[in-house]
Amino acid sequence: MLSYALRRLVTAVPTLFVIITVAFFMMRLAPGGPFDSDRALPPEIEKNIAAAYDLDKPLFEQYLIYLGRILRGDFGPSLKIRDFSVGELIASGAPASMELGFSAILLALVIGVSLGTLAALRQNSGTDFSVMSVSMVGIAVPNFVMAPLLSLVLGVYLDLLPTSGWGSGELRYKVLPVIALALPQIAYVARLTRGSMVEVLHSNFVRTARAKGLPPRSVIGLHALRNALIPVITTIGLQVGVLLAGAILTETIFSWPGVGKWLVDSISRRDYFVVQGGLLLIAGIIMLVNLIVDVLYGLINPRIRHN
């Protein structure tokens, strides 16, 4: 198992290298530079600034310098917020992003699993149909439509919650972004749980448990649900990539001060190193989560062994 994990880590290196390279050159090819603003700088000053960040060197040399920095664990400086390095900016945005991501996953699991189980237990009833059709809408409506819609209805028309922003970190600022990000996941988890649960409920061990005369609560809670959740847990790991993409949009729409908002703002500011560092971080997280899921899957399912 360890050797499998190590092997996967080693094969991740070329992928990360490709991502670094693509991010680097894509940013430099974008028209307009980090220091273009409504005040055109005198050429000599532009030269000084470029030199201060090695931006005056040939592109390939800059690329090598950047690679060298990455190897030393230095993601470079921010060109727009000069008192912070990219590492510090990511560290300052990470807690907010993680809070958003974890809250959304947790919410998705709790509500999704409950709804899915409910639908499975009342298969083909009105409850089942309504849960499934609502969740279909949840999956079909993309995050970037749902988020502004929620903000408009709950924030502007009903005036129940703040439309966006972070405030001083109060809970009410966090409700809408978390719901917006969690909704598609809730729908996804509910459908998955229902399908898996229906299958498990018809399996022999459940029938046996019922025949033994176990109360329904322990049949479902102890036996059926535990087994029904295996595919849910493994897929939620794979959903992290989708969640991250959603988080970037959600953070931007709700002005949430996380890594995703940094990334989007920094693209329009041409803050080269922040964008490159952010992409590398996201790629790294997705790869790591996938690795963990694969390893876990091997542990949970004895039919799969990584030798």
Next chain:
Amino acid sequence: MLLRSFRHAVVGVGLALAFTGAAQAEKVLRVGNDGEPQSMDPHYISTVQTSRLSDDMIVGLLTYGQDGQPIPGAAESWTISEDGKTYTFTLRDHVWSDGTPVTAEDFVYAWRRLLAPDTGAEYASLLYIVKGAEDVNTGKAGPETLGVEAVDARTLKVELTAPAPYFLAQLAHQTAFPVPKHAVEKYGRDWTKPENIVVNGPYILTEWQPKVQATLVKNDKFYDADNVAIDKVIYYAMEDRTAMQKRFRAGELDLARDIASEQIDWLRENMADSLRIAPYAGTYYYVFRSDKEPFTDARVRKALSMAINREVITEKVLRTGMLPAYSFVPPGTANYGEPAYADFKDLPYGDAVKQAKALIEEAGYGPDKPLKITLRYNNAEDHKRIAVAVQSMWKQIGVEADLFNTDGKIHYADLKQGDFQVARAGWIADYNDPQNFLFLMESKSGPINYSKFNNEKFDGLMAEAEAVSDLGQRAKILHDAEEVAMDGQPVAPIFYYVSKQLVSPKVIGWVDNAPDKHPTRFLDLEQ
């Protein structure tokens, strides 16, 4: 008698309680700032949103007063030589927040650092008026050649290349701030971190959470700390104007430094007691690429400028109190007088359109050969609305304009490279002087002269004004220069900016002013 003593005692206790109560209640000013600060290091600041914080933390030789005008700051007095080129400042006896005295050496160190090429300071050129500054900044001479000298700990001598009446006003700008030599040398790049920062102004940074907020608290070692009422000021970084407005309405902010302009009617109706709209030292304009066909012909530039109905744009399109502009320098600019207006200022719009049409036809365009151009603007709702309006105004004189919009970075990169025909631009003054506007059309100004305007008469007048120390005479020469520019119309001024903000009625001491400077040290809060 007994009763009287008792009364006295009661009053005394009451007063004492009231006093301690007042002393204990911390006064916190919560500001919605319409942008994220860039840096707490004055040498790396180029946005007004950032300068609001640095103005609260560091005091230059001069500093902004309650009305935004420069007042003595770190310097208590100064003398100017007869030729207007040598300034000698006497520093106030005051200390940095760690107790170290502020010395003339801190200024020499700061200015040399600002101009050193490897600092890479965006705004270094603002001090080019100091002797040797340009050579130092371009690496042609060492920092020791800069015309600034610490005669003794409290005497600073500065030599200029030309008598510049705006020099004193420039000294209140963050580029001319001192930096604490001892702290910068000790901590290097990290000297502005909350745990290391040392300031000489009324407030000091205690926390900075990027994208969220920066907190400044009162610096008890500030020389005028006794007159500073607000104990703490929190700057919330809020780019979303609508969100900022909502928080202001909810009473979570005392100041909102910008408004969502599209909601102006609603604000006028519902929040009139908080809405502050005041003239702001800046001009919104369209620039013509004057060295490229068809805009090499001054008649074409003038015709297009004449056909813009500025009153419709300010009163119908924007409706935020902007004033129509017929000059490049806004009225009310210091060391000036009435600006030189374009000659069509008082022409009724109908006549202006007729004359514009005649000019365009004279230049060889007409129904058979319509003038086709591209008008560029950077993405923003207001820019778009103005461009659409101007497009239809130009149609009346037979000009077909295509609209082309891009994001800000691309827009300004193309403007700098001259890759446009007509484009939207704007200028907010760095210091209150007509030169700070007119230099944008000087041929020697390089890329910021977007129009590539190259007019010998204009350049000659600007150079002449630079050498004159008599204020009245200088104002007249600059006025003549602007007249040349308004006749040639390398730029079509559209409106003068206004500052738009929400100020809670609880805030005391707020004075609307054209530089839009409102140092927290002069504000107070009704409890």
